[in-house]
Amino acid sequence: MGYSGVRGGQEAIHAAERLARRDRLGGASRWLELDQITGRLGLAVDRVMGEAGLWAPELAARAVRQSRGDLLEAAQLLRAHRSTLPRLAYSSPVPAAAIRPVRRISPAYRNPPGGQILGATHDYTPRILDLADEDTARATAPPPRGPATAGTPVVAPDSAVPPVGLPPAGLLADRRDPTDPEPFDITRAPARPGVPRSARLTAMTRAETGSLTHLWYLVAQAPRNAQPEIPLELRRGHLPLRIDHPFTGSPVTVAGVRVSEARTVRPDARPHPDGSRFDIGYGLCLGDNEAKALAMAGLDLLVHRDKTADRLEQRVLTALDGPELAGYLEHLKLPHYVDFRSIVDRLRALQAPNPEEGL
Numbered sequence: 001m002g003y004s005g006v007r008g009g010q011e012a013i014h015a016a017e018r019l020a021r022r023d024r025l026g027g028a029s030r031w032l033e034l035d036q037i038t039g040r041l042g043l044a045v046d047r048v049m050g051e052a053g054l055w056a057p058e059l060a061a062r063a064v065r066q067s068r069g070d071l072l073e074a075a076q077l078l079r080a081h082r083s084t085l086p087r088l089a090y091s092s093p094v095p096a097a098a099i100r101p102v103r104r105i106s107p108a109y110r111n112p113p114g115g116q117i118l119g120a121t122h123d124y125t126p127r128i129l130d131l132a133d134e135d136t137a138r139a140t141a142p143p144p145r146g147p148a149t150a151g152t153p154v155v156a157p158d159s160a161v162p163p164v165g166l167p168p169a170g171l172l173a174d175r176r177d178p179t180d181p182e183p184f185d186i187t188r189a190p191a192r193p194g195v196p197r198s199a200r201l202t203a204m205t206r207a208e209t210g211s212l213t214h215l216w217y218l219v220a221q222a223p224r225n226a227q228p229e230i231p232l233e234l235r236r237g238h239l240p241l242r243i244d245h246p247f248t249g250s251p252v253t254v255a256g257v258r259v260s261e262a263r264t265v266r267p268d269a270r271p272h273p274d275g276s277r278f279d280i281g282y283g284l285c286l287g288d289n290e291a292k293a294l295a296m297a298g299l300d301l302l303v304h305r306d307k308t309a310d311r312l313e314q315r316v317l318t319a320l321d322g323p324e325l326a327g328y329l330e331h332l333k334l335p336h337y338v339d340f341r342s343i344v345d346r347l348r349a350l351q352a353p354n355p356e357e358g359l
Contacts, residue, residue, distance in 0.1 A: 024068055037061035046258065046287025047071055051322045052078035053187070053206045054085075055257045055286055072208065076323035092242045092251045099261065101237035108232045108265070119236065172265075173277045175304065191317045200303060200316055204296045205285050208322030215320065216295035219302050219312060225266075229298055232263040232280070236288055260285055262293040266301060279305060 038045050038061045048060045052075045060078055067073035103119025106112040118124075180196035186206075191199045204212060220229060241255040265278040281301025283293040303313050319325075 024066065032065055034058055034061040034065070037064055043288055044069075044071060046289055047209055047292075048074045048078055050286040050289055050292065051075035051206055051208055052082060053286075054078055054082040072322050072326045075208075076326055079323050089243045092244060094240060094242055096261065099235060099237040099239050099259065101235050103236040104233070106231070106233045108230050112233075171276075171278055173279055175280060193311075193314045193317065195317070197300070197304070200313065201282070201284075201296070201300060203317050204283065204299060204320065206322075207292075207296075207316075207320035208325060209289060209292045211320045211322070211325065212299070213291055213295040215315060216298045216302070220298055224306070225302065227266050229264050229266050229301070231294060231297075232265050233261075234290060234294065235261045236290065237261075258287055260287065260289050260293040262290070262297040264294065264297040264301060266305070 038057050041061075041064065044064055045057055045060045048063055048071055049055050049057070051071075052060070052063075054060075056078070059081060060074065063074035063077040063081075064071070066077060101117060101119075103121065104114070104117040106116065175197075177197060180198055182198075184191070184196055184199035184202060186199055186202050191203050219225065237259065238256045239259045240253045241257060242251045242253050244250065245252050260283075262283045264281045264283075266281075267278055279301050281297040281299070281304070283296030283298075283300060285292050285296060299312075299316055303316055306312070
């Protein structure tokens with residue numbers, strides 16, 4: 001739909017598009033190269049790939065550059081491109097133990113197996129804007145070291161680290177669902193309330209990070225969820241991508257992606273509301289995005305605990321998708337003068353003392 005009332009019609013619209021292209025390609029500063037975006041804005045690139053559901057750093061960097069830093073628009077561009085790509089194969093299930101961690105902490109245990117691996121994090125530094133000259137900072141920076149660790153033993157990066165053990169037997173609710181043997185593909189079938197857990201997890205994996213964390217915080221702070229939520233384990237690392245070999249049928253590793261993974265627990269598990277068991281939630285998303293993984297695990301747990309509360313499952317499935325949110329906002333800028341005129345006429349009719357006078 002175009003703005004038929006705009007002076008110049010299609011010519012004006014094409015001129016507006018040329019202005020937008022000039023803003024993107026022009027300017028006095030140097031052109032941003034893709035390696036600069038992936039190297040210096042890595043968290044933004046990771047977020048775009050996660051919300052688009054496509055691991056392609058160079059393409060994500062192009063989307064960030066084309067959108068001039070609008071991450072919602074970048075995710076929409078990348079997801080639209082993803083829809084044009086052929087599906088070559090289906091990956092095989094990979095156990096969580098296959099992740100090669102570069103960071104791994106467990107707030108639930110003081111000394112978990114393998115020790116705490118702090119890795120690269122700003123969790124322990126104050127949020128202060130650094131006004132130092134970057135060239136001076138690079139010249140005086142200390143040489144790189146291995147990952148910061150706490151506890152024993154010290155573990156080198158990209159090495160095998162056993163996942164943190166679950167609570168003792170009998171204290172954890174069983175969340176296995178025999179009716180959900182295969183992951184639900186939300187790109188092939190619509191995800192609506194009543195779908196299996198795998199559909200909710202996939203939807204949250206691709207959800208817009210800010211919307212996801214906001215919904216989790218809003219629900220987690222409700223009085224009915226007063227029991228504390230404790231992260232059992234939070235990890236970042238490299239997850240191998242495996243497919244079945246077309247000739248031998250054996251699984252082979254063809255690539256690897258960076259992921260963030262979280263598991264959280266709450267007491268008072270369903271269907272055992274006597275407080276004798278833990279509920280457990282799980283979250284895994286592409287890239288370095290710990291906040292999203294934690295919020296995802298929390299929402300996974302909360303939807304399981306009370307599926308009818310505030311239509312939470314429906315909000316998780318339909319209200320967190322970034323490109324869908326952006327598309328709704330974009331449609332608001334399209335012509336609505338017919339709707340607006342009908343509303344004005346109806347309001348005038350309601351305000352008139354005599355209904356016939358409002359006509």
